[in-house]
Amino acid sequence: MGKQGTATTQRESWAQVYCRTDTPADRRNGRRIAATSLLWVAAFLGSLMVMTRYGDSSLAISSAALVVAAVAWIPVVRSYLRFLRETDELTRLVQMQAMAVAFAAGLLAGLLDRFVVQIAGFLPSSLIGPLEFTDLFNPVLVMCGAFTITSLVLQRWYSR
């Protein structure tokens, strides 16, 4: 292992920082998260289709679809918790810090939502365009965006 090693500090690109710093456990757990996420997407889309087709006629079917979509989320959370438990400590710190920023950003977006709706009401429709301006402040979207950006920036910062 150390034969051809050079004792230098390498500086990596963004892609290398995010894709090549993981340990074998991280790669294994990453695959597990991807698989459970795909299963959840399938369950969610299936539930959505069932609700669209039969939801109006039966409360039981709507409730069952809702439960399926919610229960399918549990393996995703469990696999992510396992990833956090088994990953190396710096990655865990980065994930925790990114989650804290994402939570704060999502909370702020949720609290400011009413203000944005009010402001959007005053804006001329030609300025807003066909897109819903207020959707940009959807707390879930803000949370996901903040988590991704923060984790990328932190990974890069710790790699410098």
Place this chain on the structure above:
Amino acid sequence: MMNRLRVLRAERQWSQADLAARLGVSRQTVNAIETGRYHPSLPLAFDIAQVFACRIEDIFQPDGDDPHTAP
């Protein structure tokens, strides 16, 4: 907190990836410890000491202006 990780690694001609593999952490973690951006946990510090066959205090020393340093 200052550390001699880079020096010890250079003496053995190990790359950061080599050391990371021996410690079971990512190369990024080794880099962050060397640059002082991240202080390792106690278990990882013990692992590092074991890999270099020396004591923790031979690798890590408190900074002069470290607020945790006793006056």
